[in-house]
Amino acid sequence: AQKITQTQPGMFVQEKEAVTLDCTYDTSDQSYGLFWYKQPSSGEMIFLIYQGSYDEQNATEGRYSLNFQKARKSANLVISASQLGDSAMYFCAIQGGSEKLVFGKGTKLTVNP
Amino acid sequence: DTGVSQDPRHKITKRGQNVTFRCDPISEHNRLYWYRQTLGQGPEFLTYFQNEAQLEKSRLLSDRFSAERPKGSFSTLEIQRTEQGDSAMYLCASTRDRGDTGELFFGEGSRLTVL
Numbered sequence: 417a418q419k420i421t422q423t424q425p426g427m428f429v430q431e432k433e434a435v436t437l438d439c440t441y442d443t444s445d446q447s448y449g450l451f452w453y454k455q456p457s458s459g460e461m462i463f464l465i466y467q468g469s470y471d472e473q474n475a476t477e478g479r480y481s482l483n484f485q486k487a488r489k490s491a492n493l494v495i496s497a498s499q500l501g502d503s504a505m506y507f508c509a510i511q512g513g514s515e516k517l518v519f520g521k522g523t524k525l526t527v528n529p
Numbered sequence: 530d531t532g533v534s535q536d537p538r539h540k541i542t543k544r545g546q547n548v549t550f551r552c553d554p555i556s557e558h559n560r561l562y563w564y565r566q567t568l569g570q571g572p573e574f575l576t577y578f579q580n581e582a583q584l585e586k587s588r589l590l591s592d593r594f595s596a597e598r599p600k601g602s603f604s605t606l607e608i609q610r611t612e613q614g615d616s617a618m619y620l621c622a623s624t625r626d627r628g629d630t631g632e633l634f635f636g637e638g639s640r641l642t643v644l
Contacts, residue, residue, distance in 0.1 A: 420571075449631055451631075451632075453635075458637060459618060459620075459637045459638045459640075460635055460636065460637045460638070461572065461620065461622070461633075461635035462635075463632040463633065463634070466631065466632065507571045507572070509571070511631065514585060515560070515562070515577045515584070515585050516562075516574035516577065516585065516587070517564075517572075517574065517633065518574070519571030519572050519573070520571050521569065521570055521571055522570075522571050
């Protein structure tokens with residue numbers, strides 16, 4: 417079984433600054449994938465970034481990077497140069513030996529001008 | 530727009546009624562997923578299809594819930610004898626056979642309110 421813990425219900429950041437959203441996970445699978453999704457108020461889940469458990473390099477996608485610390489079972493999302501459009505819910509998720517993604521409860525990010 | 534399409538976007542029904550949601554995945558995506566999201570929570574997996582075969586179901590999918598994907602194209606999720614606890618956003622997602630990232634493409638969801 418997999419579990420995702422996101423301990424920050426809400427985060428605030430000033431425009432153009434960087435912000436880190438925390439995610440810890442628990443799994444008994446040796447091979448797994450970690451995902452971050454963004455959910456704006458429209459409701460659609462938007463894929464941001466993926467990290468495989470065997471990937472040695474931290475994943476990066478534009479302004480998004482995933483700080484993967486396997487021994488600590490953490491997969492924090494770093495957003496650099498925050499923009500007003502980054503205001504949304506952010507969900508961390510894990511996928512192990514089955515097809516399902518297990519999501520955390522999310523973090524609401526607010527970017528202030 | 531060639532994204533995942535869900536219909537209806539909103540549904541209000543009375544307890545005890547049946548409701549059906551439809552999902553049209555991205556063309557040529559052979560994998561289709563249903564998730565349920567309640568207020569303040571992340572999405573929870575309900576079921577997964579590969580082509581027309583339903584290969585995985587969550588224990589959340591009680592006997593009142595049924596999903597189909599005839600001919601491996603669109604999918605329907607039916608809830609019979611709705612209860613107030615069924616009120617949620619029902620999200621559909623699709624993808625091709627696993628690529629490097631296994632990214633899922635989600636629709637905008639169908640919001641159900643049971644009165």
